[in-house]
Amino acid sequence: MSTRHRRSDDRTASDEYDLIVIGGGPVGENIADRAVTGGLQVALVESELVGGECSYWACMPSKALLRSGQALRAAQSVPGAAQAVTGRLDVDAVLARRTEYTSDWSDEGQVDWLTQAHIELHRGHGRLTGERTVSVTAPEGTVSVLTARHAVAVATGSAALIPDIDGLRGVRPWTNREATAVTTPPRSLVILGGGVVGAELATAFTDLGTAVTVLARSTLLASMEPEAGRAVADSLRGRGADIRERATVSSVRRLDGSVTVRLASGDEIVADEILVATGRRPRSDDLGLDAVGLTPGDWLPTDDTLRVDGVPWLYAAGDVTGRALLTHQGKYQARAAGDAIAARAAGSPVDAAAWGRHVATADHSAVPQVVFSDPEVALVGLTAAAARERGMDVAVVDVELGSVAGAALREEGARGLARAVIDRDAGVIRGMTLIGSDVAELLHAATVAVVGEVPIARLWHAVPAYPTASELWLRILEGYGRESA
Numbered sequence: 155m156s157t158r159h160r161r162s163d164d165r166t167a168s169d170e171y172d173l174i175v176i177g178g179g180p181v182g183e184n185i186a187d188r189a190v191t192g193g194l195q196v197a198l199v200e201s202e203l204v205g206g207e208c209s210y211w212a213c214m215p216s217k218a219l220l221r222s223g224q225a226l227r228a229a230q231s232v233p234g235a236a237q238a239v240t241g242r243l244d245v246d247a248v249l250a251r252r253t254e255y256t257s258d259w260s261d262e263g264q265v266d267w268l269t270q271a272h273i274e275l276h277r278g279h280g281r282l283t284g285e286r287t288v289s290v291t292a293p294e295g296t297v298s299v300l301t302a303r304h305a306v307a308v309a310t311g312s313a314a315l316i317p318d319i320d321g322l323r324g325v326r327p328w329t330n331r332e333a334t335a336v337t338t339p340p341r342s343l344v345i346l347g348g349g350v351v352g353a354e355l356a357t358a359f360t361d362l363g364t365a366v367t368v369l370a371r372s373t374l375l376a377s378m379e380p381e382a383g384r385a386v387a388d389s390l391r392g393r394g395a396d397i398r399e400r401a402t403v404s405s406v407r408r409l410d411g412s413v414t415v416r417l418a419s420g421d422e423i424v425a426d427e428i429l430v431a432t433g434r435r436p437r438s439d440d441l442g443l444d445a446v447g448l449t450p451g452d453w454l455p456t457d458d459t460l461r462v463d464g465v466p467w468l469y470a471a472g473d474v475t476g477r478a479l480l481t482h483q484g485k486y487q488a489r490a491a492g493d494a495i496a497a498r499a500a501g502s503p504v505d506a507a508a509w510g511r512h513v514a515t516a517d518h519s520a521v522p523q524v525v526f527s528d529p530e531v532a533l534v535g536l537t538a539a540a541a542r543e544r545g546m547d548v549a550v551v552d553v554e555l556g557s558v559a560g561a562a563l564r565e566e567g568a569r570g571l572a573r574a575v576i577d578r579d580a581g582v583i584r585g586m587t588l589i590g591s592d593v594a595e596l597l598h599a600a601t602v603a604v605v606g607e608v609p610i611a612r613l614w615h616a617v618p619a620y621p622t623a624s625e626l627w628l629r630i631l632e633g634y635g636r637e638s639a
């Protein structure tokens with residue numbers, strides 16, 4: 155494949171490329187890489203750090219902050235090891251490891267990768283100025299114009315959404331950026347929002363010794379199976395966090411350095427800081443979308459080859475599309491988009507049928523996700539409620555993790571749940587949720603079963619090794635039942 159690469163110094167016109175990618179997060183990098191592999195000359199425009207939100211203020215630092223507490227609890231939950239591990243977390247060492255995982259907020263390594271992948275970096279803010287044309291405003295203010303022979307791809311990601319609450323903006327609330335880059339954990343922190351960011355960062359800051367209050371508009375992790383949010387809320391409460399569900403904030407003020415949050419119920423909470431974790435907005439407001447007939451600030455809707463609706467030369471992937479705000483899913487879209495762009499540029503056939511080479515079909519029904527809380531929540535596909543909404547005749551099979559020998563052996567008093575959502579008519583699993591410690595690595599088997607639509611009858615032949623936690627699969631099959639005569 156590498157013989158198809160054309161190096162940037164082979165270019166004939168200095169500002170013309172086959173493809174221009176705006177946004178150098180994980181998704182933009184992958185679109186560019188696939189397109190270069192497909193033989194295209196590619197420019198990548200990045201306004202901040204190559205590697206994007208995920209590398210510096212989201213996935214990597216948050217998971218680094220969470221891992222030490224998880225490892226400590228794992229040791230403390232096994233007699234013999236528990237007696238040997240009696241101390242608390244070393245907060246400075248946790249923060250140092252986090253900083254290492256963000257490369258101390260330097261993108262040097264990722265820039266080196268771009269170079270060896272033959273992707274040309276333009277540092278600056280990219281804006282569409284017309285058909286297949288992008289202006290780049292460099293940090294020092296100079297503006298250059300790039301032209302694409304075939305396509306422009308937008309992968310500008312998302313930013314924290316700050317809700318319109320009286321006084322909130324004025325107190326300079328933390329977003330994921332300040333929280334994941336923390337140098338001195340505050341004594342107390344109010345987290346607004348009980349979604350994935352809220353649940354994970356409540357876990358991380360509780361581990362770091364901060365007194366955490368979570369204000370959730372409904373319940374924790376409300377879009378998932380109800381048992382997930384319940385288990386995470388119980389665990390956080392057990393470790394001293396104040397979890398308030400169905401809470402409505404009426405105003406926020408900062409006085410003498412502290413933040414006071416007033417609730418509609420009349421209660422007041424005073425804390426050192428407030429973290430807003432109420433969802434995301436697309437980074438599409440200053441992208442020149444109006445120049446190509448689209449609306450600034452909107453999510454970018456696409457077909458399954460990631461081509462933006464109504465603009466045949468424009469592609470979008472990752473968070474900015476709103477399809478599935480997850481790094482792995484964005485990178486999956488990026489592979490499809492990069493290959494589709496290269497195929498169309500070469501005049502080759504595009505495999506756009508469901509589950510084809512150039513489409514991101516899994517976004518609709520088979521998205522995997524892990525919430526790295528304590529307990530972990532790992533899920534793929536549809537919840538029981540979502541499957542019923544789609545009109546499926548659903549069987550729900552629950553298995554207590556503690557009843558599985560391999561899971562029970564791992565920790566004292568192992569608890570948790572595996573829930574399979576089975577489509578009775580098709581005889582396949584449409585969704586799986588796993589709640590418990592260390593369930594993250596069990597998820598991929600479920601993803602393969604859901605994406606592959608592996609018939610239940612065949613799953614009986616996929617024998618889990620004894621004694622592993624994967625024996626939960628056998629319990630699920632037994633729970634669903636099989637005729638014995």
Ligand SMILES: Cc1cc2nc3c(=O)[nH]c(=O)nc-3n(C[C@H](O)[C@H](O)[C@H](O)COP(=O)(O)OP(=O)(O)OC[C@H]3O[C@@H](n4cnc5c(N)ncnc54)[C@H](O)[C@@H]3O)c2cc1C
Nearest residue numbers: 177179181201206207208212213280311472473479480481
């Ligand atoms: C706290 C937190 C934790 C998370 N943890 C996980 C996790 O564990 N696993 C997971 O799968 N997902 C996680 N996510 C979600 C994940 O971060 C996003 O899905 C992922 O970053 C999306 O990648 P992206 O490339 O689309 O966007 P981004 O990572 O946001 O990258 C977009 C890039 O585009 C650049 N850019 C924007 N506008 C312009 C412009 N006009 N010109 C030039 N450049 C521009 C930005 O500077 C940025 O570098 C987490 C999110 C948060 C907030």
Ligand SMILES: NC(=O)c1ccc[n+]([C@@H]2O[C@H](COP(=O)([O-])OP(=O)(O)OC[C@H]3O[C@@H](n4cnc5c(N)ncnc54)[C@H](O)[C@@H]3O)[C@@H](O)[C@H]2O)c1
Nearest residue numbers: 317347348349350351352371431432433434479524525526
């Ligand atoms: N481990 C992971 O995979 C991971 C980790 C973090 C984030 N992410 C992704 O990043 C995205 C953003 O996460 P998030 O937690 O910010 O969004 P989210 O959509 O998961 O949760 C936001 C929550 O805030 C609530 N909310 C909204 N407005 C509110 C208000 N005014 N007051 C109180 N609550 C309010 C919503 O009801 C919702 O429960 C998600 O799509 C998530 O999948 C993934």
